[in-house]
Amino acid sequence: MATLWKRVVDGMRKTRAVFGEGLQQVFQRSGKIDDSFYEELEEVLLGADVGLETAVSLRERFQRRVREAGVSEPEEAREFLREVVTETLARAAANDAPERGSPHVILIVGVNGVGKTTSIGKLAWHYQQAGLRPLVVASDTYRAAALEQLSIWAERAGAELIRSKPGSDPAAVAYDGISAARARGCGVVLVDTAGRLQTNRNLMAELSKIHRVLGKAEPGAPHEVLLVLDATIGQNALSQASLFSEAVEVSGIVLAKLDGSARGGVILAIADRLGIPVRYVGLGETLEDLAEFDPETFARALLEPPGRDAQN
Amino acid sequence: MFEALAGRLEETFSRLRGRGKLSPENIRETLREVRRALLEADVNYKVARDFIRQVEGRALGVTVLRSLSPGQQLVKVVHEALVELLGGETAQLAESAEIPTRILFVGLQGSGKTTTVAKVAARLKKQGKVVLLGAVDVHRPAAVDQLQTLGSGIGAQVYAEPGERDAAGVARRGWEQARKLGADYYLVDTAGRLQIDEAMMAELAQVRAAVDPHQILLVVDGLTGQEAVAVSEAFHERLTLAGVVLTKMEGDGRGGAALSTRAATGVPILFVGTGEGIEALEPFHPAGMASRILGMGDVLALVERAQETVDLEEAAQLQTRLAKEEFTLEHFLRQMREVRKMGPLEDLIKLIPGLGGKALKNVAVGEKDIGRVEAIVLSMTLHERRRPEILNGSRRKRIARGSGTSVQEVNRLLRDFDQMRRMFGRLRKGGKLPNAFQGLS
Ligand SMILES: Nc1nc2c(ncn2[C@@H]2O[C@H](COP(=O)(O)OP(=O)(O)OP(=O)(O)O)[C@@H](O)[C@H]2O)c(=O)[nH]1
Ligand SMILES: Nc1nc2c(ncn2[C@@H]2O[C@H](COP(=O)(O)OP(=O)(O)OP(=O)(O)O)[C@@H](O)[C@H]2O)c(=O)[nH]1
Ligand SMILES: [Mg+2]
Numbered sequence: 001m002a003t004l005w006k007r008v009v010d011g012m013r014k015t016r017a018v019f020g021e022g023l024q025q026v027f028q029r030s031g032k033i034d035d036s037f038y039e040e041l042e043e044v045l046l047g048a049d050v051g052l053e054t055a056v057s058l059r060e061r062f063q064r065r066v067r068e069a070g071v072s073e074p075e076e077a078r079e080f081l082r083e084v085v086t087e088t089l090a091r092a093a094a095n096d097a098p099e100r101g102s103p104h105v106i107l108i109v110g111v112n113g114v115g116k117t118t119s120i121g122k123l124a125w126h127y128q129q130a131g132l133r134p135l136v137v138a139s140d141t142y143r144a145a146a147l148e149q150l151s152i153w154a155e156r157a158g159a160e161l162i163r164s165k166p167g168s169d170p171a172a173v174a175y176d177g178i179s180a181a182r183a184r185g186c187g188v189v190l191v192d193t194a195g196r197l198q199t200n201r202n203l204m205a206e207l208s209k210i211h212r213v214l215g216k217a218e219p220g221a222p223h224e225v226l227l228v229l230d231a232t233i234g235q236n237a238l239s240q241a242s243l244f245s246e247a248v249e250v251s252g253i254v255l256a257k258l259d260g261s262a263r264g265g266v267i268l269a270i271a272d273r274l275g276i277p278v279r280y281v282g283l284g285e286t287l288e289d290l291a292e293f294d295p296e297t298f299a300r301a302l303l304e305p306p307g308r309d310a311q312n
Numbered sequence: 313m314f315e316a317l318a319g320r321l322e323e324t325f326s327r328l329r330g331r332g333k334l335s336p337e338n339i340r341e342t343l344r345e346v347r348r349a350l351l352e353a354d355v356n357y358k359v360a361r362d363f364i365r366q367v368e369g370r371a372l373g374v375t376v377l378r379s380l381s382p383g384q385q386l387v388k389v390v391h392e393a394l395v396e397l398l399g400g401e402t403a404q405l406a407e408s409a410e411i412p413t414r415i416l417f418v419g420l421q422g423s424g425k426t427t428t429v430a431k432v433a434a435r436l437k438k439q440g441k442v443v444l445l446g447a448v449d450v451h452r453p454a455a456v457d458q459l460q461t462l463g464s465g466i467g468a469q470v471y472a473e474p475g476e477r478d479a480a481g482v483a484r485r486g487w488e489q490a491r492k493l494g495a496d497y498y499l500v501d502t503a504g505r506l507q508i509d510e511a512m513m514a515e516l517a518q519v520r521a522a523v524d525p526h527q528i529l530l531v532v533d534g535l536t537g538q539e540a541v542a543v544s545e546a547f548h549e550r551l552t553l554a555g556v557v558l559t560k561m562e563g564d565g566r567g568g569a570a571l572s573t574r575a576a577t578g579v580p581i582l583f584v585g586t587g588e589g590i591e592a593l594e595p596f597h598p599a600g601m602a603s604r605i606l607g608m609g610d611v612l613a614l615v616e617r618a619q620e621t622v623d624l625e626e627a628a629q630l631q632t633r634l635a636k637e638e639f640t641l642e643h644f645l646r647q648m649r650e651v652r653k654m655g656p657l658e659d660l661i662k663l664i665p666g667l668g669g670k671a672l673k674n675v676a677v678g679e680k681d682i683g684r685v686e687a688i689v690l691s692m693t694l695h696e697r698r699r700p701e702i703l704n705g706s707r708r709k710r711i712a713r714g715s716g717t718s719v720q721e722v723n724r725l726l727r728d729f730d731q732m733r734r735m736f737g738r739l740r741k742g743g744k745l746p747n748a749f750q751g752l753s
């Protein structure tokens with residue numbers, strides 16, 4: 001836990017610089033709590049991609065508590081914000097582990113360039129470390145050099161690989177992946193898919209088909225469907241989450257590229273409005289740069305003033 | 313979710329429409345809604361704040377023109393200010409006297425640099441230019457393969473040194489190669505990097521020194537949120553950008569990043585990426601983007617222009633029919649005739665919110681085409697007009713002959729019709745078209 005905490009904090013260094021310091025200014029302002037205090041708070045939330053609706057809802061809930069407690073000094077109100085944010089994020093907590101299959105099949109989906117293939121490399125490494133013999137499946141048969149990229153990741157992670165020909169049917173490749181996993185005694189199957197915008201009906205239908213075919217190859221599969229989101233994403237994340245869920249029943253989110261200066265605050269909006277759990281965060285471009293999501297850690301990392309993380 | 317907002321905006325504007333004059337209060341109230349629209353479109357909150365302040369000043373100073381309703385006028389002020397901010401003139405790709413013209417593509421991981429390099433190359437090749445692509449991403453797994461595959465797809469040469477780790481060295485030797493080839497352009501693909509990654513930003517500075525580019529273009533994911541400002545500011549500060557390319561804009565992203573990058577750097581947006589295919593690159597249009605960011609097209613203008621011209625009863629009838637999903641070729645024809653009264657179809661389509669001129673991009677129906685559409689539809693039997701699915705090859709041939717057109721034209725019309733029918737289906741679900749037409753019934 002300590003190392004995870006450190007990784008997330010390191011990864012979110014910049015997020016903290018902007019979000020944390022912005023909050024710091026709001027809470028350490030002189031004067032009493034008044035309308036402009038709440039307005040400034042709302043702006044800090046907006047600047048973190050929380051989105052207007054969620055920013056307003058957080059602010060209102062916060063405001064209610066502050067009033068009920070009869071607090072008038074900004075610094076005293078800070079605790080209430082943490083409560084409200086943690087509660088919201090808790091809705092994005094993965095409460096129960098996904099049911100495990102044998103082989104355990106994970107389908108990775110998302111829009112273009114968000115970090116799907118890289119996340120597969122990291123997950124494969126994670127499962128490899130756990131002794132589960134991962135197999136990765138190249139169901140992105142569209143993007144130039146998608147297979148070459150995945151095979152480099154498979155090699156790095158020590159995972160088995162099911163290749164495909166450019167332009168071949170991604171669902172058929174996925175099917176072969178499961179048969180191969182059984183034949184080779186692999187415990188986990190990670191299916192890479194081509195990036196697609198959620199508004200592209202044909203490509204979304206193709207994804208549903210992959211999903212269906214996996215279920216035919218192995219009853220209960222896929223056991224997890226992970227939607228990868230880019231941490232720099234804005235409000236379009238909500239459209240992505242809801243349309244991908246419609247097509248393939250997303251079971252969890254991977255928030256990639258959180259090592260940037262991105263806020264990833266959109267996670268609050270997703271937690272608030274869609275309730276899809278966040279499973280992992282991506283924190284860089286090497287095999288180890290993946291951490292399990294922990295809402296409390298995340299909330300603390302978001303809200304605590306810089307320099308206070310050392311003792312954790 | 314955006315539909316709801318567009319609806320709210322429409323409502324706000326229409327409340328204004330009933331009034332004779334703009335008052336400071338109703339201007340402020342409306343601008344609050346505009347701010348909402350900007351934020352929901354991912355415009356950076358600081359940029360949105362400054363923008364609103366500026367518009368408020370302008371709107372309060374405006375003297376009310378007789379010919380325009382207050383609502384229209386405010387929309388006009390907001391829209392114009394947005395277009396201005398997004399850059400009135402269209403910027404061009406550099407073309408230097410000395411060859412090769414060197415262009416460097418930079419940006420965050422996964423923003424679309426490699427794809428954009430190939431798209432720009434394809435464009436230049438079409439203009440008869442000789443292009444060399446430099447594979448200077450020495451970090452991402454299979455980055456070189458990706459550029460080579462894309463390059464061979466469009467018949468452009470690629471300079472690469474697989475396995476080499478010195479990006480600046482590869483970049484420089486690529487330039488030499490381009491000179492030897494007598495290439496007109498040398499387009500350099502670089503690795504994605506975070507603007508806060510000091511080592512990687514330093515590498516980029518070395519690459520720049522090695523190729524002395526005429527233009528450095530920042531490739532920005534069009535779905536980026538608030539972060540767009542920090543990213544473009546940092547890249548601009550470090551490298552002095554000449555322009556921006558926004559990618560992944562064919563979906564439902566509202567593209568607030570366009571406004572954010574522009575406000576942060578002042579550099580123009582050159583292109584918009586609208587798909588994964590090599591041709592999916594379009595010149596940037598500030599006016600269209602402004603409408604899209606506002607999330608409302610120019611609803612008001614559409615509604616009012618429509619009110620003046622469309623036969624109200626017909627429109628009401630059409631709406632009822634559309635609600636029953638009975639959009640047939642007869643309606644298509646009637647629609648064309650109505651639309652002709654309102655002005656060029658293309659202009660009107662741009663006004664429909666949520667479309668941004670995209671959905672019907674290939675429906676090129678000019679004034680004189682409408683005559684041919686008419687001829688084609690009238691050459692069909694009633695049954696065929698209602699059930700176009702039955703139009704097989706021989707029926708199409710007969711119709712072409714009967715209307716003095718070609719089978720290709722008949723096919724094109726049927727395709728357009730189909731697109732339109734689907735569009736109406738979609739709009740109906742989103743509640744857009746009925747909204748725009750509700751003012752009529
Ligand atoms: N800094 C950082 N970069 C990442 C992270 N995850 C992925 N990337 C980078 O993002 C870029 C795109 O990653 P990919 O894994 O190819 O993304 P993808 O979703 O598979 O892309 P498509 O298959 O083209 O849709 C690459 O340059 C990755 O190295 C992360 O957590 N942090
Ligand atoms: N839908 C859509 N996808 C796009 C567009 N432009 C690029 N892409 C896709 O986005 C993904 C990433 O594109 P790349 O060109 O690999 O991005 P990059 O910036 O070179 O990525 P790195 O080199 O890893 O930093 C690929 O799947 C592309 O096909 C676009 O305009 N629309
Ligand atoms: Mg991929």
Ligand SMILES: [Mg+2]
Nearest residue numbers: 425426449455
């Ligand atoms: Mg690239």
